[in-house]
Amino acid sequence: VTLESEHRALRSSAAVTVLRDVALVRISDWDRADAIIASSLAVRDGQIRQGLIADEAERVIADLYVGNDDGEVIVYGEGLPAELGAPEPLVCVAINGPFAWELLSRIEGADAAAFPYLSFYRPREGSIYFRAGKTGEFGYDLFVPHGEAEGLAARALEVGRDLEVERASVETLQLASLENGFFTLAREGRRGLTPFELQLQWRLSSKKRAFTMGTRRITYFSSEEAIRAGDAVCFHGETIGEVLVAERSPILERYVGIALLDLRWAHSGIAAFATERGVSIRTESAPLVNNLSTFLKPGRDAFARRDEIAFPGWKRGREREAS
Amino acid sequence: VHEVEAWIAERERILDRLRTILVRSLRVPLPAHAIDPDAMLFGTGLALDSIDALELVVSAEEAFEVDLPDEDVEVHARTLNSFADLIIARRA
Numbered sequence: 001v002t003l004e005s006e007h008r009a010l011r012s013s014a015a016v017t018v019l020r021d022v023a024l025v026r027i028s029d030w031d032r033a034d035a036i037i038a039s040s041l042a043v044r045d046g047q048i049r050q051g052l053i054a055d056e057a058e059r060v061i062a063d064l065y066v067g068n069d070d071g072e073v074i075v076y077g078e079g080l081p082a083e084l085g086a087p088e089p090l091v092c093v094a095i096n097g098p099f100a101w102e103l104l105s106r107i108e109g110a111d112a113a114a115f116p117y118l119s120f121y122r123p124r125e126g127s128i129y130f131r132a133g134k135t136g137e138f139g140y141d142l143f144v145p146h147g148e149a150e151g152l153a154a155r156a157l158e159v160g161r162d163l164e165v166e167r168a169s170v171e172t173l174q175l176a177s178l179e180n181g182f183f184t185l186a187r188e189g190r191r192g193l194t195p196f197e198l199q200l201q202w203r204l205s206s207k208k209r210a211f212t213m214g215t216r217r218i219t220y221f222s223s224e225e226a227i228r229a230g231d232a233v234c235f236h237g238e239t240i241g242e243v244l245v246a247e248r249s250p251i252l253e254r255y256v257g258i259a260l261l262d263l264r265w266a267h268s269g270i271a272a273f274a275t276e277r278g279v280s281i282r283t284e285s286a287p288l289v290n291n292l293s294t295f296l297k298p299g300r301d302a303f304a305r306r307d308e309i310a311f312p313g314w315k316r317g318r319e320r321e322a323s
Numbered sequence: 324v325h326e327v328e329a330w331i332a333e334r335e336r337i338l339d340r341l342r343t344i345l346v347r348s349l350r351v352p353l354p355a356h357a358i359d360p361d362a363m364l365f366g367t368g369l370a371l372d373s374i375d376a377l378e379l380v381v382s383a384e385e386a387f388e389v390d391l392p393d394e395d396v397e398v399h400a401r402t403l404n405s406f407a408d409l410i411i412a413r414r415a
Contacts, residue, residue: 118367202368206357264331267331268408285404287401316405
């Protein structure tokens, strides 16, 4: 199994990934959680929203979902600081893909996958299932006791064999999140950037701490040629930024990435920039791909009848290339 | 350089107008400058719903004097940036 076949499963069927760096914490003291998390905690019982934690220097240090669990704050994600509390003894098994709902319904029953986006429920004592995800496809984060995670992953692969489900690495999920313009803490999140620079201001509560605007902002790009992270981005002989991330997208058949550009130039739709090695890049709007998930309807469609879905393909239109 | 600067100025004008629509008409609870251009419009991100989508399209059609077909909106109205791409393409 290669990253390419894992990625194809994620984009056309479903992929199963055991996420050992994702922790879940339960907090009964709302004021304490409110003081640590930079995002609003105003969320209804049984629902979640995306949030973040930033340090004193405004650097994003945690990427999380925050929810209301019958009066308690429930937080899960990466980089959770110890001051939030001890993590629950659970492991996250993530199922992502346009037919992830069909796979979950085979595991838990026909109605199990029908709960709304950004909500959660308990299938049984000791486990908690969230509908979320950062791939642009249907996504479920299934938290189960440590000893059950591998068994759940194996069962998903077994019952999903005819759906062409594959086990996928964390790197495959990260590539999918890059193609869709979702933030990844373990990648661009390790560069000491602020919510403004990372385009994560929408996760901040305007009623809490004031964050500063910056002079740089991340911008997505694509390129026909190989690009290296760390390369300078240039325009007319001047350095205007730096490549933070670059990966080859098997479905787009070109390189996609994130550059941190001076604010003046941090716009999509520009094909005039190049790296210091002379490789042309075209700045892009997120998401960089069409997602099959947005073209199908659970219940009406099915993996067995996937050829009947009117899907224009993963590549997005070229109308954005204006220069 | 001037061509790119002119392109950026026009794009910023469209993004600013869309941000104003989001804050004033759709009551997105963020200051306009805090609406990131690549934040998702629906579901997560700005968390707009289907009624907001209708309002956004009608307001944008009026503001930019363009026709935005439903099938194009479904594909392109995913972030502020991708929606701006659609408006630019339809005006061309």
